[in-house]
Amino acid sequence: MKYLLALFFFAPVAAFAQGDDEATLRHFKQVQWPKAYREQDTVLLDRLLATEFQLIDAGGEVTNKRDELAYIKAHKPGYTSFVYTIDRLDVFENGTAIVSGTGLVTGTDPEGKPYRTTYKSSNVLIRRAGRWQAISSHVSGVKRQ
Numbered sequence: 001m002k003y004l005l006a007l008f009f010f011a012p013v014a015a016f017a018q019g020d021d022e023a024t025l026r027h028f029k030q031v032q033w034p035k036a037y038r039e040q041d042t043v044l045l046d047r048l049l050a051t052e053f054q055l056i057d058a059g060g061e062v063t064n065k066r067d068e069l070a071y072i073k074a075h076k077p078g079y080t081s082f083v084y085t086i087d088r089l090d091v092f093e094n095g096t097a098i099v100s101g102t103g104l105v106t107g108t109d110p111e112g113k114p115y116r117t118t119y120k121s122s123n124v125l126i127r128r129a130g131r132w133q134a135i136s137s138h139v140s141g142v143k144r145q
Contacts, residue, residue: 021091021132025125028132029099034082042069050126050133058119058142079107088122095127117144 028048036045046069053065063071086101100122108114124136 021097021127022089024132025089025091025097025099026086028125028134029086029101029123030084033134034084037072038077038082040072040076042073045069045072047131048134050128050135052135053133053137054135055137056139058139078109079105081106084121097125097127097132099123099125115144117142119143 032044033048035041036048046065049065049068051065053068055063055068057063081104083104084101085104086099088098088100091097100120103117103119103121105117105119106115118141119139120141121137121139123134123138125132126135127133
């Protein structure tokens with residue numbers, strides 16, 4: 001009976017925590033991560049990326065956290081709009097999560113021509129000390145129109 005009562009009382013808490021994690025991860029991927037790149041905010045990006053972070057880009061090149069921090073510090077974004085649509089968001093009991101989806105970047109190139117770029121990305125995040133951080137990211141299917 002005690003176990004049944006415990007399940008009754010704690011199951012909603014676990015469900016709430018799951019929903020809270022999902023909201024946090026959506027904000028992480030759709031608001032904070034793009035903000036760090038758009039505003040060249042190395043302090044924010046440093047907080048978002050785990051020490052072991054690794055990115056595999058569409059060309060198969062591998063970069064790490066240090067590389068990403070140096071990149072955003074040196075490169076002002078040239079796009080005018082960035083939208084990330086989440087297609088998959090799974091939170092696992094072991095403190096890991098997968099977020100994947102489609103990015104849409106629009107802007108004007110140096111010759112004044114408008115462009116639209118789409119891509120797919122998948123991200124693995126871990127929760128440490130109650131905070132989510134990206135540990136891995138993979139980009140593919142880049143299409144510029």
